[in-house]
Amino acid sequence: MAASLTGASMNVGDDPPGAADLQQELRSHLEPGERLLWQGYPRQGFLLRAQDAFLVPFSLLWGGFAIFWEYSAVTSPRAPFFFLLWGIPFVCVGLYMIGGRFLWDARDRARTIYAVTNQRVLIVSGVGRRNARSLELSTLSETSLSETADGRGTITFGPANPYGSWGRSWPGTGRGLSPAFEGIARARDVLRIVRESGKSAGDKISS
Numbered sequence: 432m433a434a435s436l437t438g439a440s441m442n443v444g445d446d447p448p449g450a451a452d453l454q455q456e457l458r459s460h461l462e463p464g465e466r467l468l469w470q471g472y473p474r475q476g477f478l479l480r481a482q483d484a485f486l487v488p489f490s491l492l493w494g495g496f497a498i499f500w501e502y503s504a505v506t507s508p509r510a511p512f513f514f515l516l517w518g519i520p521f522v523c524v525g526l527y528m529i530g531g532r533f534l535w536d537a538r539d540r541a542r543t544i545y546a547v548t549n550q551r552v553l554i555v556s557g558v559g560r561r562n563a564r565s566l567e568l569s570t571l572s573e574t575s576l577s578e579t580a581d582g583r584g585t586i587t588f589g590p591a592n593p594y595g596s597w598g599r600s601w602p603g604t605g606r607g608l609s610p611a612f613e614g615i616a617r618a619r620d621v622l623r624i625v626r627e628s629g630k631s632a633g634d635k636i637s638s
Contacts, residue, residue, distance in 0.1 A: 445472045445616060447541040457544050457555055460563050469547040469624050473540045474583065474614035477533060486528065494525025545612045547624050549631070552588060554610055564610050568629040576622050584618030586625065587611045 457470060501518035504510045543556040553565045566588050578584035589609035615621060
């Protein structure tokens with residue numbers, strides 16, 4: 432039943448430029464006899480999340496103050512050299528918060544591929560150092576769906592993190608979050624594949 436939904440659940444229009452390489456990398460992680468039921472990608476390009484309603488103005492305030500501090504230290508002949516050094520890390524953090532994190536996030540999503548097989552869900556991602564996370568379908572205890580009106584949504588495997596996706600655009604911080612298929616098209620169809628395949632996997636184990 433799940434396999435019949437595969438064609439209807441592909442992320443049409445979300446293929447990143449390196450989609451063929453990602454698909455080849457994904458296949459290298461499959462075990463002998465493991466069958467691919469669905470594969471897809473997160474939404475590509477520039478992306479604003481709910482938390483950016485807070486982070487954007489905060490980053491502008493932080494960055495603006497840090498740049499003003501550094502400018503004052505550079506242009507003032509009486510400013511101690513320590514003030515110049517003190518401001519540099521704050522300027523770097525401010526610039527990353529204002530624009531760098533969006534570039535990092537877009538690059539990370541362009542290097543991410545999701546899959547559902549007859550045995551597990553699989554997420555291959557990472558900028559530079561690659562990481563493959565998988566969860567056996569037979570042991571999935573909790574799945575949740577956050578969906579928008581156009582049918583795009585995020586499927587979270589395991590308990591939902593109270594901080595949502597706050598850490599996903601910061602290098603290394605997403606590892607503490609539950610694995611998720613983020614921003615995929617036709618998310619409800621994909622969740623149906625996951626649940627039906629999980630039931631089939633559980634039935635095989637019990638028999």
